[in-house]
């Protein structure tokens with residue numbers, strides 16, 4: 213059995229996923245960098261990891277295509293001999309922000325399939341594999357981490373499909389946490405606030421202004437490293453009696469303030 217634990221991080225070519233992959237590799241994890249289409253970015257992540265002495269492989273798969281899940285898992289286990297962590301990070305915003313009264317079925321299906329249906333069924337297959345690996349004594353206390361969003365509880369009627377997908381992912385976390393506890397598999401949601409990535413670049417000025425006005429208690433943008441730090445904290449194993457927890461990484465955005 214390989215001593216190095218193995219993590220599968222979806223959408224790890226850039227942004228938060230890249231930050232998570234790099235942080236895990238820095239902590240001696242073997243990492244699978246999954247990407248959908250931008251091979252160059254995925255290999256950039258791999259180079260960054262390898263340059264700092266880490267171990268990783270790059271695997272192409274579209275998480276919204278259920279038919280691609282099995283290969284992703286099989287290749288991970290073939291390479292590392294184990295699978296200790298799934299990070300459901302890949303996600304998209306609607307291509308166009310449209311008022312809820314104008315949202316199209318196409319945009320709804322697209323966002324829901326990438327952000328919720330894909331991760332739901334990928335998790336199902338990974339969970340079955342993890343159960344087998346636990347029973348075989350190959351891994352101990354594997355974990356699943358879902359990258360949610362403050363949009364799970366904040367209304368943005370101009371991207372309703374995104375909000376619904378993240379609210380769904382929150383329930384998905386609870387359901388798998390409950391079901392998998394008997395197998396020693398913990399499931400967590402990490403809930404980022406406003407994080408400086410390509411996803412938020414289109415609304416940079418708006419968020420600069422809101423943060424400057426005090427929207428968040430900690431008055432700065434979050435970074436991919438902030439989110440990655442939470443992932444590393446969870447996988448250290450110091451939360452053995454917790455599951456289904458939400459870890460807010462939002463500078464205090466969720467606090468009610470007066």
Ligand SMILES: NC(=O)c1ccc[n+]([C@@H]2O[C@H](COP(=O)([O-])OP(=O)(O)OC[C@H]3O[C@@H](n4cnc5c(N)ncnc54)[C@H](O)[C@@H]3O)[C@@H](O)[C@H]2O)c1
Pocket residue numbers: 222223224225226227228229246247248249250273274275276300301302303304326359360361362403404405406407408409410411412
């Ligand atoms: N940036 C933020 O402020 C913020 C806040 C809360 C939650 N999040 C969530 O964090 C996650 C990462 O977001 P980010 O800000 O790094 O965005 P990003 O757009 O920079 O990165 C997302 C990555 O996922 C990949 N991806 C998209 N669809 C995919 C698919 N079908 N299969 C495989 N990979 C796919 C993209 O190619 C990209 O590399 C997302 O789930 C997002 O919803 C982001």
